[in-house]
Amino acid sequence: xxxxxxxxxxxxxxxxxxxxxxxxxxxxxxxxxxxxxxxxxxxxxxxxxxxxxxxxxxxxxxxxxxxxxxxxxxxxxxxxxxxxxxxxxxxxxxxxxxxxxxxxxxxxxxxxxxxxxxxxxxxxxxxxxxxxxxxxxxxxxxxxxxxxxxxxxxxxxxxxxxxxxxxxxxxxxxxxxxxxxxxxxxxxxxxxxxxxxxxxxxxxxxxxxxxxxxxxxxxxxxxxxxxxxxxxxxxxxxxxxxxxxxxxxxxxxxxxxxxxxxxxxxxxxxxxxxxxxxxxxxxxxxxxxxxxxxxxxxxxxxxxxxxxxxxxxxxxxxxxxxxxxxxxxxxxxxxxxxxxxxxxxxxxxxxxxxxxxxxxxxxxxxxxxxxxxxxxxxxxxxxxxxxxxxxxxxxxxxxxxxxxxxxxxxxxxxxxxxxxxxxxxxxxxxxxxxxxxxxxx
RNA sequence: GGCCCUAUCGUCUAUCGGUUAGGACGUAUCCUUCUCAAGGAUAAAAGCGCGGUUCGAUUCCGCGUAGGGUCACCA
Numbered sequence: 045x046x047x048x049x050x051x052x053x054x055x056x057x058x059x060x061x062x063x064x065x066x067x068x069x070x071x072x073x074x075x076x077x078x079x080x081x082x083x084x085x086x087x088x089x090x091x092x093x094x095x096x097x098x099x100x101x102x103x104x105x106x107x108x109x110x111x112x113x114x115x116x117x118x119x120x121x122x123x124x125x126x127x128x129x130x131x132x133x134x135x136x137x138x139x140x141x142x143x144x145x146x147x148x149x150x151x152x153x154x155x156x157x158x159x160x161x162x163x164x165x166x167x168x169x170x171x172x173x174x175x176x177x178x179x180x181x182x183x184x185x186x187x188x189x190x191x192x193x194x195x196x197x198x199x200x201x202x203x204x205x206x207x208x209x210x211x212x213x214x215x216x217x218x219x220x221x222x223x224x225x226x227x228x229x230x231x232x233x234x235x236x237x238x239x240x241x242x243x244x245x246x247x248x249x250x251x252x253x254x255x256x257x258x259x260x261x262x263x264x265x266x267x268x269x270x271x272x273x274x275x276x277x278x279x280x281x282x283x284x285x286x287x288x289x290x291x292x293x294x295x296x297x298x299x300x301x302x303x304x305x306x307x308x309x310x311x312x313x314x315x316x317x318x319x320x321x322x323x324x325x326x327x328x329x330x331x332x333x334x335x336x337x338x339x340x341x342x343x344x345x346x347x348x349x350x351x352x353x354x355x356x357x358x359x360x361x362x363x364x365x366x367x368x369x370x371x372x373x374x375x376x377x378x379x380x381x382x383x384x385x386x387x388x389x390x391x392x393x394x395x396x397x398x399x400x401x402x403x404x405x406x407x408x409x410x411x412x413x414x415x416x417x418x419x420x421x422x423x424x425x426x427x428x429x430x431x432x433x434x435x436x437x438x439x440x441x442x443x444x445x446x447x448x449x450x451x452x453x454x455x456x457x458x459x460x461x462x463x464x465x466x467x468x469x470x471x472x473x474x475x476x477x478x479x480x481x482x483x484x485x
Numbered sequence: 486g487g488c489c490c491u492a493u494c495g496u497c498u499a500u501c502g503g504u505u506a507g508g509a510c511g512u513a514u515c516c517u518u519c520u521c522a523a524g525g526a527u528a529a530a531a532g533c534g535c536g537g538u539u540c541g542a543u544u545c546c547g548c549g550u551a552g553g554g555u556c557a558c559c560a
């Protein structure tokens with residue numbers, strides 16, 4: 045790792061004009077992976093030259109999202125803070141005859157005359173080699189003399205991008221496919237300024253169900269919304285990296301470190317991919333399962349801080365087994381776990397298994413109570429072994445259904461042994477007694 | 486419409502000229518099971534069309550077709 049003059053610098057250059065979704069952050073993921081893979085630098089550049097639309101809160105959300113995802117950047121710039129540099133190069137372009145001031149009526153119909161700066165397009169054919177797509181050729185005569193500044197003091201997107209990429213030493217511009225048409229313009233400006241062109245890599249788009257570009261108005265959620273739904277950053281990263289790329293092989297669950305290790309930009313796809321929410325959920329579940337018990341418990345506690353810790357510890361494996369995102373725990377009272385927190389309402393009619401007799405169900409419950417009273421509630425397995433001989437003798441459904449329903453108040457629920465274990469002996473027996481009393485009355 | 490990009494199961498994808506076209510999500514069925522999940526097993530499910538090149542094309546080339554992106558004094 046000594047001196048390598050070709051060291052890689054990539055950047056993520058969002059404009060803070062809204063909350064960014066998965067499609068946006070995926071370009072950050074690929075830029076990050078490429079930089080880290082090559083021991084290079086990853087830069088965050090806030091493209092806030094449009095002062096009207098840029099908002100501080102959006103910038104903050106970008107930083108927050110990147111931090112949450114663990115996409116650590118080595119440097120951060122704000123384009124607006126470099127306007128002087130942009131102006132310097134703009135002047136150079138004009139001085140060198142590559143750009144000119146053009147007096148034109150404002151497009152807003154106000155009748156005001158503005159002094160736009162246009163790039164003097166020599167109308168050549170530009171070919172660049174995209175790291176993902178190969179050669180892309182454009183005849184720039186279709187572009188005309190495009191505008192590069194609103195005025196001599198207000199440089200616009202294309203100029204700012206080219207100047208900043210140069211000044212920041214960006215070697216690889218990794219961005220969405222929607223930027224392909226911008227590339228020839230930016231190459232033209234770079235050439236006029238005598239800058240070397242970076243390597244371009246245009247990623248396929250992330251699509252919504254209708255196969256058009258993912259967008260907020262199509263329902264794409266900000267990445268922070270997934271955080272708020274209790275998704276794991278590692279799952280989000282894994283998923284984003286896997287839309288449009290995969291390392292080959294059968295394994296699909298990767299940590300960020302593993303992604304860095306296996307990333308290969310030449311294997312990135314050319315065609316767009318639909319954002320598959322169901323697969324994301326599955327992937328998140330897999331990532332939850334790979335967490336340590338401590339991590340799982342601390343995630344669960346974010347939603348269940350008020351609950352008894354001992355009970356939570358015993359319930360944890362069941363929770364992990366049944367959720368695909370921690371956010372499912374926001375409303376415990378409405379969840380399948382509600383009965384662990386408080387005694388459920390029991391519908392006596394439902395205590396009885398199929399068409400067994402109510403008096404018998406009570407008898408079973410009484411017997412189980414006797415059995416449970418003398419054993420140690422050390423694990424669901426122990427409880428199961430204690431109860432099963434009796435249940436088998438009397439009919440499993442006859443015994444187990446009343447037990448499970450009495451404890452949970454739910455026709456569909458976690459198995460009775462786990463319920464007993466989580467509730468503990470005292471609570472379990474108390475619930476059984478209360479149901480027996482109700483049957484009597 | 487001009488320019489540009491793309492094309493394997495419903496979806497995400499593997500294949501870098503020769504495979505019974507593989508895997509995953511989802512779906513269905515079965516097993517397990519007192520119920521629901523989870524787990525296990527199985528199944529259905531794909532090379533856009535037509536021409537070339539080649540002994541041989543999903544793979545390479547061309548033409549269609551379809552879809553997408555982009556055409557700002559936004560980025």
